[in-house]
Amino acid sequence: MAELAGIVADLVAEGEAVDGLVSDLAPEGWHAPTPSEGWTVAHQIGHLAWTDDIALLSVTDPEGFARTAMEKADRAATLVDDGAAEYAARPHGELLESWRRGREALAQQLLVVPEKAKLQWFGPPMSPASMATARLMETWAHGLDVADAVGAPWPATSRxxxxxxxxxxxxxxxxxxxxxxxxxxxxxxxxxxxxxxxxxxxxxxxxxxxxxxxxxxxxxxxxxxxxxxxxxxxxxxxxxxxxxxxxxxxxxxxxxxxx
Structure with a gap:
């Protein structure tokens, strides 16, 4: 569990770093285009919030996740874009607070999942450590897109x-x-x-x-x-x-x- 705790701590720190890029962003900054075609800063944060919420559902309600995955099976090709667009349409303050709540809840819940549990996902099931690592990877990558869009530095860390x-x-x-x-x-x-x-x-x-x-x-x-x-x-x-x-x-x- 020490390994998982370390990964989750780094996931929390990475989320805080991205949060720092947008916490004081002017309204027009949320509409700035990012290197991901068709995605604004709001889409990037919306994607992170949407994915954290879906991951939290997998951790806390496996049956609910399975139902959601089945309901969205016919939209698999556009699932990510649809989720980002849905969340990006929210008022920016609401989106940011929603992401903060979701990523905090996910971090807390990952720490209480049995170490050998297998969490359902859209691909193969993952261990809690793998889920945390995947969320960190996405947080870093989409944070880089936001940094590029707003002209902020995105220095490399040990994370x-x-x-x-x-x-x-x-x-x-x-x-x-x-x-x-x-x-x-x-x-x-x-x-x-x-x-x-x-x-x-x-x-x-x-x-x-x-x-x-x-x-x-x-x-x-x-x-x-x-x-x-x-x-x-x-x-x-x-x-x-x-x-x-x-x-x-x-x-x-x-x-x-x-x-």
């Missing part, structure tokens, strides 16, 4: 290790969702952390390797920056193919950003 971790763990999913057979061989991933250290995954002697900046790797797997502009290098054909399709999020392949 992006969770983002990098889910990106590494999602390797096989990224291959499969792009119609490719995942390699059987483990990869070695070595990333330069913001504090000057190194974060590593996989066996040291692996033939397929990825190395570079941890921040740029997070940009890559969250598809937030043009791949050609990033300090992430592959050694081996399979590793190179992975970098071409990598994604840390569930759902169909995303749209990579142009330079």
């Amino acid at each position: 992006i290790k969770h983002v990098a971790h889910i990106g590494v763990r999602a390797r096989n999913f990224a291959f499969a969702v792009n119609g490719l057979t995942p390699p059987s061989e483990e990869f070695r991933v070595e990333l330069a952390a913001p504090d000057g250290g190194v974060w590593a995954w996989g066996p040291e002697g692996a033939g397929q390797r990825v190395s570079g900046s941890a921040l740029d790797f997070c940009y890559l797997v969250c598809q937030r920056r043009a791949p050609g502009a990033l300090d992430v290098v592959a050694e081996g054909a399979d590793a190179a193919q992975w970098l071409a399709v990598a994604q840390a999020f569930a759902g169909p392949p995303g749209s990579r950003r142009a330079a």
Whole structure:
């Protein structure tokens, strides 16, 4: 449970960082376009609030989540956009307060879920730690979009290790969702952390390797920056193919950003 508590604490801190970007935002700032096509700042916060609410439903009412997922099954292709638009239409103060309540409740409830529980989701069921990590990844990525929109800095912190971790763990999913057979061989991933250290995954002697900046790797797997502009290098054909399709999020392949 100590691991889960650490992830949840980082999730709370990441939410507070994004909150700081919008807490004093002028009304017109909420309508500012973000790098996600068709999404304003309000859509970004709306998406986070909507997803936190759905995640909270999964944690506290599995049967209710199952009913909701079934009811929305015919809208799977537009579910995310619809949720963001629905929440973005709320008055901005109401939206912000709703997101604050939802993310606080989710953090509290994740800490009391049995460690080995499996939480229902739109993809495979997740452990509480995986759910918290996924929420942190999305909070960081959509926070980056908000920062880009309002012209605010979005410095890398040690919390992006969770983002990098889910990106590494999602390797096989990224291959499969792009119609490719995942390699059987483990990869070695070595990333330069913001504090000057190194974060590593996989066996040291692996033939397929990825190395570079941890921040740029997070940009890559969250598809937030043009791949050609990033300090992430592959050694081996399979590793190179992975970098071409990598994604840390569930759902169909995303749209990579142009330079």
